[in-house]
Amino acid sequence: MLDVCLLGTGGMMPLPNRWLTALLIRYQGRKILIDCGEGTQITLKMLGWGFKTIDVICFTHYHGDHVTGLPGLLLTIGNSGRTEPITLIGPTGLKKVVEGLGVVTPELPFDVNLIEVSEDKAKETKIEINKGFFIKMLPVEHRITCFAYLVELERLPKFIPEQAMKLNIPQHFWKNLQQGETVKIMDKIYTPEMVLGEKRKGLKVAYCTDSRPVAGLKGFIFDADLFVCEGMYGDEEDKDQAKKKKHMIFSEAAELAKEGRVKELWLTHFSPALTEPKTFLNNALDIFSNTKIGEDRLTKNLNFIEENLI
Amino acid sequence: MLDVCLLGTGGMMPLPNRWLTALLIRYQGRKILIDCGEGTQITLKMLGWGFKTIDVICFTHYHGDHVTGLPGLLLTIGNSGRTEPITLIGPTGLKKVVEGLGVVTPELPFDVNLIEVSEDKAKETKIEINKGFFIKMLPVEHRITCFAYLVELERLPKFIPEQAMKLNIPQHFWKNLQQGETVKIMDKIYTPEMVLGEKRKGLKVAYCTDSRPVAGLKGFIFDADLFVCEGMYGDEEDKDQAKKKKHMIFSEAAELAKEGRVKELWLTHFSPALTEPKTFLNNALDIFSNTKIGEDRLTKNLNFIEENLI
Numbered sequence: 001m002l003d004v005c006l007l008g009t010g011g012m013m014p015l016p017n018r019w020l021t022a023l024l025i026r027y028q029g030r031k032i033l034i035d036c037g038e039g040t041q042i043t044l045k046m047l048g049w050g051f052k053t054i055d056v057i058c059f060t061h062y063h064g065d066h067v068t069g070l071p072g073l074l075l076t077i078g079n080s081g082r083t084e085p086i087t088l089i090g091p092t093g094l095k096k097v098v099e100g101l102g103v104v105t106p107e108l109p110f111d112v113n114l115i116e117v118s119e120d121k122a123k124e125t126k127i128e129i130n131k132g133f134f135i136k137m138l139p140v141e142h143r144i145t146c147f148a149y150l151v152e153l154e155r156l157p158k159f160i161p162e163q164a165m166k167l168n169i170p171q172h173f174w175k176n177l178q179q180g181e182t183v184k185i186m187d188k189i190y191t192p193e194m195v196l197g198e199k200r201k202g203l204k205v206a207y208c209t210d211s212r213p214v215a216g217l218k219g220f221i222f223d224a225d226l227f228v229c230e231g232m233y234g235d236e237e238d239k240d241q242a243k244k245k246k247h248m249i250f251s252e253a254a255e256l257a258k259e260g261r262v263k264e265l266w267l268t269h270f271s272p273a274l275t276e277p278k279t280f281l282n283n284a285l286d287i288f289s290n291t292k293i294g295e296d297r298l299t300k301n302l303n304f305i306e307e308n309l310i
Numbered sequence: 311m312l313d314v315c316l317l318g319t320g321g322m323m324p325l326p327n328r329w330l331t332a333l334l335i336r337y338q339g340r341k342i343l344i345d346c347g348e349g350t351q352i353t354l355k356m357l358g359w360g361f362k363t364i365d366v367i368c369f370t371h372y373h374g375d376h377v378t379g380l381p382g383l384l385l386t387i388g389n390s391g392r393t394e395p396i397t398l399i400g401p402t403g404l405k406k407v408v409e410g411l412g413v414v415t416p417e418l419p420f421d422v423n424l425i426e427v428s429e430d431k432a433k434e435t436k437i438e439i440n441k442g443f444f445i446k447m448l449p450v451e452h453r454i455t456c457f458a459y460l461v462e463l464e465r466l467p468k469f470i471p472e473q474a475m476k477l478n479i480p481q482h483f484w485k486n487l488q489q490g491e492t493v494k495i496m497d498k499i500y501t502p503e504m505v506l507g508e509k510r511k512g513l514k515v516a517y518c519t520d521s522r523p524v525a526g527l528k529g530f531i532f533d534a535d536l537f538v539c540e541g542m543y544g545d546e547e548d549k550d551q552a553k554k555k556k557h558m559i560f561s562e563a564a565e566l567a568k569e570g571r572v573k574e575l576w577l578t579h580f581s582p583a584l585t586e587p588k589t590f591l592n593n594a595l596d597i598f599s600n601t602k603i604g605e606d607r608l609t610k611n612l613n614f615i616e617e618n619l620i
Contacts, residue, residue, distance in 0.1 A: 013386050014349070016356045038382040039324070039349050046326045064414040068382045072348040075374045076323050096413060103410030104374040 059090035061146035140211035148208035158197035230269035234280025254287035268294035350379040369400035371456035450521035458518035468507035540579035544590025564594035578604035
């Protein structure tokens, strides 16, 4: 259903054994990338999901480690044969950054559309990528304007065939009703509510880096199936450093995961000095048991909950 | 004396097993980097020669694969504690490119000095990095303006102590004379010629990518101790493709090495499609026997010729 891949787990600078933090989400063969630091195109190549179907690239903020891979990636996507436009989404400043970095990509075989979202409009912004497939954002607290992202796949309510048969709705209209469309047959009007059951839980993937654990995050990530969150430092003793640099320690990310009642937490964006993040995993596990230390190209497939479990 | 490292061997895009082509030259602990594609900072990190003493970065041209690593590298050099200025050298357009890419590096802890050389001034330009240590350039033939580079370390003529003693020059002035300075002692003037022997051969490293094998290259690389040259394609059958894309095949690079009477040739800047460059090594060896297929971080130490061999 939704495939998620954590492309890298580093912060600040790419390292020989650790790519910079970026997340790839695949749905129905199309892809959303969040963040694109130096080397992201290489770990993408290692993953092997292809370049041509990257439709959207979101940026949390414009520090180098989250954006310098953009021109190279766009060139490589260009070499993949893509001609359809690509959409870039990010906080105010996107145009300036894309124009600046674009000095080395003067001729791309596709258009680049920009959706620049100001900090005060971010909370109310909901961008529909495909039908029922959305990107939402929340301003968080870093040294410059920075957004957390939520990628959400809505689930259609259950279709009740017995109801449709009772109303004598011809079967070839069922799909329209299931998709939420109103159908007119002869003089009769049928609305989705007539044949659909209750709302059903969709899928949510939340991504937050770089930030302090601000209060709004709890609601933003609430009930997410996967929460990918920065943990720049693992050691509790680095909390002051985290506060100063506007990052988080593992236990703060875990606290968010717990309060937000997410299903699973992946830690990422490790400081280059944090060579063995696993050493500090317990600091998170003590608070939120379903925590994983992110690894380059850690992948997960998310599916809707089985009907009989609802 | 001079340490040379080929940091990467790829062209067009960085690959999981091949960094983009760039050359590092170290002399007396200071460093010159030529080209800086995406990921160059990672192979630099793997090499382990440090970031803080990179004083000069030269660009052959401004295609993405030669320049997109610049902002990330500058940030990493900044994190290394460097505060001394860095000099960037390249063809006209350097300022525009550096300003564009610099959109993500607004605050570096050092100044960046630019030496932008126009195509018509390139041949006569000789930039002294340290005393007797020079960078020269030659416009070559690519799809956009592109320079080949020559890094040259001059060797002082041999000092003849017998001559200095005969002239009663106090010993603490010998070094000045050896360095080419004129010395005045009381009323007497001593010039270097009075105590120095004949000119001696220094060291030369030539670097050419991306280009067709233009006529001027033969003289430019003449007698180089090492010639690092692109070989985008290995197969003779790709010659038309090379002509069209303004690149070289292995045999063309070897022909240049032979005509330029260089000591050693390293091939680099392989097309992503050329997964096994060694398959085509014979195409170069047939023409120039001291050819090596470049490998990431292939390193060589160059020294002045032993005196007794002159």
